[in-house]
Amino acid sequence: xxxxxxxxxxxxxxxxxxxxxxxxxxxxxxxxxxxxxxxxxxxxxxxxxxxxxxxxxxxxxxxxxxxxxxxxxxxxxxxxxxxxxxxxxxxxxxxxxxxxxxxxxxxxxxxxxxxxxxxxxxxxxxxxxxxxxxxxxxxxxxxxxxxxxxxxxxxxxxxxxxxxxxxxxxxxxxxxxxxxxxxxxxxxxxxxxxxxxxxxxxxxxxxxxxxxxxxxxxxxxxxxxxxxxxxxxxxxxxxxxxxxxxxxxxxxxxxxxxxxxxxxxxxxxxxxxxxxxxxxxxxxxxxxxxxxxxxxxxxxxxxxxxxxxx
Numbered sequence: 001x002x003x004x005x006x007x008x009x010x011x012x013x014x015x016x017x018x019x020x021x022x023x024x025x026x027x028x029x030x031x032x033x034x035x036x037x038x039x040x041x042x043x044x045x046x047x048x049x050x051x052x053x054x055x056x057x058x059x060x061x062x063x064x065x066x067x068x069x070x071x072x073x074x075x076x077x078x079x080x081x082x083x084x085x086x087x088x089x090x091x092x093x094x095x096x097x098x099x100x101x102x103x104x105x106x107x108x109x110x111x112x113x114x115x116x117x118x119x120x121x122x123x124x125x126x127x128x129x130x131x132x133x134x135x136x137x138x139x140x141x142x143x144x145x146x147x148x149x150x151x152x153x154x155x156x157x158x159x160x161x162x163x164x165x166x167x168x169x170x171x172x173x174x175x176x177x178x179x180x181x182x183x184x185x186x187x188x189x190x191x192x193x194x195x196x197x198x199x200x201x202x203x204x205x206x207x208x209x210x211x212x213x214x215x216x217x218x219x220x221x222x223x224x225x226x227x228x229x230x231x232x233x234x235x236x237x238x239x240x241x242x243x244x245x246x247x248x249x250x251x252x253x254x255x256x257x258x259x260x261x262x263x264x265x266x267x268x269x270x271x272x273x274x275x276x277x278x279x280x281x282x283x284x285x286x287x288x289x290x291x292x293x294x295x296x297x298x299x300x301x302x303x304x305x306x307x308x309x310x
Contacts, residue, residue: 004185007055048073074112077116210225220286243296244294279296
């Protein structure tokens with residue numbers, strides 16, 4: 001199921017929940033602080049995280065979620081008024097559009113995938129009447145506490161519309177703002193699906209790249225990757241490790257006399273015999289041509305020699 005994590009105050013998360021209404025098969029979880037979000041991400045990585053800017057460390061995604069940045073689409077929403085200046089630079093005298101661009105650039109440089117500055121009070125250049133008739137979505141919420149971290153999973157349904165005769169209060173989004181939030185959620189969900197698809201393909205390609213197509217044993221690349229791990233385990237546990245290196249005698253004459261197809265049959269037969277005669281913790285590899293390597297965990301030289309002769 002697609003999942004969205006909302007990070008912020010109750011008024012913020014409640015207002016954003018209304019924006020995910022109607023999205024298919026969407027699980028929404030709310031947390032109050034970035035620290036709670038980090039605990040949640042240790043158990044489940046959401047597809048999209050929407051964070052209230054005030055909950056981030058110096059407004060930075062990278063500083064707040066360093067270890068989880070790569071796999072989550074992060075949207076930062078700031079609700080401050082246009083007159084509010086950034087901590088790092090004084091932009092309060094800039095026109096509204098330039099302020100917005102400056103804030104967006106800084107947020108993206110700090111690791112956000114999207115930055116939405118959605119102030120409830122607009123600058124004088126934008127008539128307040130343009131937003132006074134925006135519809136407000138009120139949601140009927142069913143909440144289920146998550147006892148592991150005091151989280152709340154929320155499913156939103158239903159709506160109540162009314163026209164406003166007063167300016168938008170904090171935490172209420174106009175229609176264009178709602179569309180913008182929904183658009184970014186859809187982008188994040190699409191990217192998450194592509195990430196999952198690519199991960200499955202990469203896992204398959206990695207498995208194929210480590211298997212010898214003819215014998216179905218691990219190939220030389222697999223052996224080169226496995227051997228350092230086996231050595232490290234043996235050193236750490238203080239146990240012996242033996243390796244058998246073997247080849248097929250007169251294999252070239254088999255190919256010359258009977259052809260390479262028969263030679264392939266011989267390689268497959270030898271591989272099956274190796275698998276049938278190995279212990280479950282021994283690992284055979286086709287090293288190349290008619291050469292094979294077998295790693296023998298927890299096996300000293302005497303026992304290894306006996307296995308090789310067998």
